[in-house]
Amino acid sequence: MNHPVIFNISIGSQKPHSGKQPVCPFCQPESLTNILEQREDMIWLMNKYPVFAETEPTLIIETAEHNSGLSRYAKKKLHDVISFGLEKWDVMEHDKRFKSVIYFRNFGPNSGGSQRHPHSQIIGLRDYDYRDNIDKENFLGPIFHEDENCYASLSSYPICGMGELNVTLKSSGKPDTFADTIQTIARFILHDFPIPCTSYNLFFYHLRRIHVKIFPRYTASPLYMGYRITHVMDSDSEQHMMNILKSNKYFGD
Numbered sequence: 246m247n248h249p250v251i252f253n254i255s256i257g258s259q260k261p262h263s264g265k266q267p268v269c270p271f272c273q274p275e276s277l278t279n280i281l282e283q284r285e286d287m288i289w290l291m292n293k294y295p296v297f298a299e300t301e302p303t304l305i306i307e308t309a310e311h312n313s314g315l316s317r318y319a320k321k322k323l324h325d326v327i328s329f330g331l332e333k334w335d336v337m338e339h340d341k342r343f344k345s346v347i348y349f350r351n352f353g354p355n356s357g358g359s360q361r362h363p364h365s366q367i368i369g370l371r372d373y374d375y376r377d378n379i380d381k382e383n384f385l386g387p388i389f390h391e392d393e394n395c396y397a398s399l400s401s402y403p404i405c406g407m408g409e410l411n412v413t414l415k416s417s418g419k420p421d422t423f424a425d426t427i428q429t430i431a432r433f434i435l436h437d438f439p440i441p442c443t444s445y446n447l448f449f450y451h452l453r454r455i456h457v458k459i460f461p462r463y464t465a466s467p468l469y470m471g472y473r474i475t476h477v478m479d480s481d482s483e484q485h486m487m488n489i490l491k492s493n494k495y496f497g498d
């Protein structure tokens with residue numbers, strides 16, 4: 246069993262939060278420090294607020310446009326953002342200081358993110374392997390989309406809750422349609438998920454393959470919170486959701 250990661254509350258309380266700050270820090274690139282790399286308007290930098298102990302927190306500001314977002318990016322922008330993220334994640338995964346590296350992104354008020362401005366986080370964990378908490382079964386389930394680079398499924402064994410959607414990058418797959426698939430699922434969650442949803446997270450995992458989970462965020466089930474009992478939806482609802490995903494609005498031809 247992994248020991249819990251320590252959250253430094255005093256650093257957390259200094260951290261600015263959208264809505265409580267006069268200006269967005271990511272809208273002022275000239276004031277940013279500890280930049281690791283800049284490519285067009287994407288900036289990879291150290292996170293100023295290292296709230297988790299024994300970690301190396303970095304973040305990627307994805308765009309100069311504050312009100313944009315993954316579900317709104319034009320194709321080229323989307324591909325650039327996902328490729329840049331995968332590339333920097335790979336760089337950190339090759340850094341011997343880390344036992345594992347997590348890569349994720351938040352969107353919306355219930356996603357746990359504190360900044361509206363589109364960004365992702367890549368965090369090196371010095372003595373924690375997140376893969377100890379994950380099983381390969383967590384990425385299995387009925388498939389609703391497949392192309393030359395990736396396939397997408399609805400989790401039959403979710404990590405946390407109902408409606409977790411997975412995209413798996415094939416072994417020699419390229420990131421472009423992988424990114425397109427992620428974006429289409431993000432749109433589905435915001436517009437047609439059976440529970441109204443304004444928020445989601447993306448979580449990337451590197452087991453034998455690279456997977457991403459798109460987690461719709463709604464109030465978590467008490468069964469999960471108290472007992473770690475996960476649930477999946479009834480078969481009629483699942484079929485209905487799969488039909489929408491396979492329709493022309495999303496993954497149909």
Ligand SMILES: [Zn+2]
Nearest residue numbers: 269272311362
């Ligand atoms: Zn901003």
